[in-house]
Amino acid sequence: MKVVIAGFGTVGQGVAEVxxxxxxxxxxxxxxxxTIVGAFDSSSLVKNPRGLDPEVLVARKAGTGRVGKRPLDGGAEEFIEEYDFDTLIETTPTNIVDAEPGxxxxxxxxxxxxxxxxxxxxPLALKFRELTSTAAKNKVQLRYEASVGGAMPVINLSRELLRGEQIYSLRGILNGTCNFILNRMKDEGLPFEQALREAQEMGIAERDPTYDIDGVDSACKLAILANAIFGRDVTYNDVMRTxxxxxxEDAISLASEQHMVVRLIGEINDKRVEVSPRMVPVGHPLAIGGTLNIVQLITDLAGDITVAGRGAGRKxxxxxVLSDLLALMNEGRGKRR
Amino acid sequence: MKVNVDLRLKDIPGQLVAALEPISKYDGNIRGVVHHHDDRVGGRITVNVIFEVRSEQSLDKILSTWKEGEVDIAKIDAFFETYPIQYLLVGSITSKELESITKGLEAMENVASIEIRYTGTANSSSRAALVTGKASKKETLTTLESFFKQRADKHNYMLIRGLD
Known part of the structure; x- marks a missing residue:
């Protein structure tokens, strides 16, 4: 399978390494x-039909800040369209305003x-239906396990292994940064601002933490899950978000006195698609601490299924992404027909 | 409502079926039946039955049918199922607002118990109030959610629900 990596930041480099x-x-x-036959970032492009060495690409990016030697010059679309390869691995950063350039x-x-x-x-949180229809029309596959919950395999689990189940509802923690902050507020009695600063110092929260703490990141993931698992036609803008x-810290403390913790929970059921802080009993699977992501699926035959994993990170x-590549190869889609 | 009853039945065929039939007839859901053959009183054996019914009216009809059929009830316990009420309010919550919430909840049907704990001073913009309690009907939870949501929207404070 000949692949091109679009976007060569943390995730793109991790994919090349893997x-x-x-x-x-x-x-x-x-x-x-x-075989990686091409890669580009926001300013440069590198290609070789015989293959590129992942280690060289990662080293060049680390050394020069660019993956390629030649400028991209806005030619990404033409390159994707005309260059000979089988699968685009798209890892550009999330843009929830217009989803570009991804x-x-x-x-x-x-x-x-x-x-x-x-x-x-x-792109999935805003244009899921359009993109899946385009994939079907062109008889190719669009796979996106890495878009929700990092290493936590919730999409492929639901769509493939749990295909025979009726999944009634889903709820979970889809943002590790918020979970870390809420957990520190409870454990150390910290005010929100201090817990956030601590998360920023540890590299868990971004310098601009808006996407995380305002629930934008969780809402994007929930919109994707609502489409992918429940067949809903919703976008990020349809998700109720708090x-x-x-x-x-007073609120956290009051909940704690009643043996409850506060967690930012995403929920999909017949009444709502919503991201909001909720009180969770201590000992409940969703009372999980740290930066892990966790999702509970409520199904008719198997009952409750809970899956947890690291929600972000290079590897x-x-x-x-690797699991999606293997799925393509498993289905004989490694090479274009 | 969950009902746990000990019936004393004649040890002859057909007695148990006849005793269980009214439960199904009045929309009850049988969860368990245990024979206590060693517990004989006056030639009758004890059978423990656990079942659920939707209302007290249904239970009354079942009990009347048993009485008419001369089914001997040795012991009966009925437990009402309750549903937890859990809301955490954060923001500018005045004493007047807490009072209004209390009055609103007291006036609401099927709210079995309620407790409000709060922190901070009345004029604080970051007061927290935790409302916990029990509802005797599941449908009441929907009414409660609208009640709290409307109040939170109107008075501009944050509402944190428990897990359903």
Missing amino acids: IGMRRELFQKGFRQKV LTYIRTALNAGKNVVTSNKG GIRSIT ETASA
Whole structure:
């Protein structure tokens, strides 16, 4: 399978490294090679039809800040359309305003008959139906396990292993940063601002934490899950959303006296698609601490199924991308037909 | 409502079926039946039956049918199922607002118990109030959610619900 990596930030580099690390698995398990034949970031492009060395790409990015030597010059669309490869691995950052540039990259690849594996929430949270229809129309696959919960395999679990189940509802913690902050507020009695600063110092929260603490990141993921698992036609804008920035240490303390913790919970059921802080009894699976993500699926035959995992990180997100690449190879989609 | 009853039945075929039939007839849901063959009183054996009924009226009809059929009831316990009420309010919550919430909840049907704990001073913009209690009907939870949501929207404070 010949792949091109779009976006060469933390996730893109992690994907390149993992492709290098799993050469033997591709060969032994599928009698195939996964070859990176191109990669581009916001300013540069590199390509070689015979393959590029993942280690060299990562080293060049680390050394120069660019993945390629030649400038991209706005030619990404043309490159995706005309260059010979099988699968676009799209890892550009999430943009929830207009989903660009990832949306254009994904659209272009699908229309050019190329599979897409993406970790980017924006295009899916805003244009899920359009993109899945485009993939179906062009008889290619769009896979997006890495877009929700990093290494936590909730989408493929629901759509493939739990295919025979009727899934009534879903609820979970989809943002590790908020979970860390709420947990520190409870454990140390910290005010919100101090817990946030601590998270920023530890590199858990971004310098601009809005996406996390206002529930934007969780709402994007919930919109994707509502479409992918429940067949709803919703966008990020349809998700009811309340963040955690107004929560006080007094509120956390009152809940704690009643053996409850406060968590930012995403919930999909027949009444709502909502992200909001909720009180969770101590000992409940969703009372989980740290930065883990966790999702509970309520099903008719299997009952409650809970899955947890690291929601972000270079290797963790790359692991989810890898699972999608393997699924493509497993279905004989490694090479374009 | 969950009902736990000990019936004393003649040890002859058909007695148990006849005793259980009114439960199904009045929309009850049988959860368990245990024979106590070693517990014989006056030639009758004790059978413990646990079942659920939707209302007291249904239970009354079942008890009347048993009475008419001369089914001997040795012991009966009925437990009402309750549903937890859990709301955490954060923000500018005045004493007047807490009073209004209390009055509103007291006036609401099927709110079995209620307790409000709060922190901070009345004029604080970051007061927290925790409302806990029990409702005797599941439908009341929907009414409660609208009640709290409307108040939170109107008075501009944050509402944190418990898990359903």
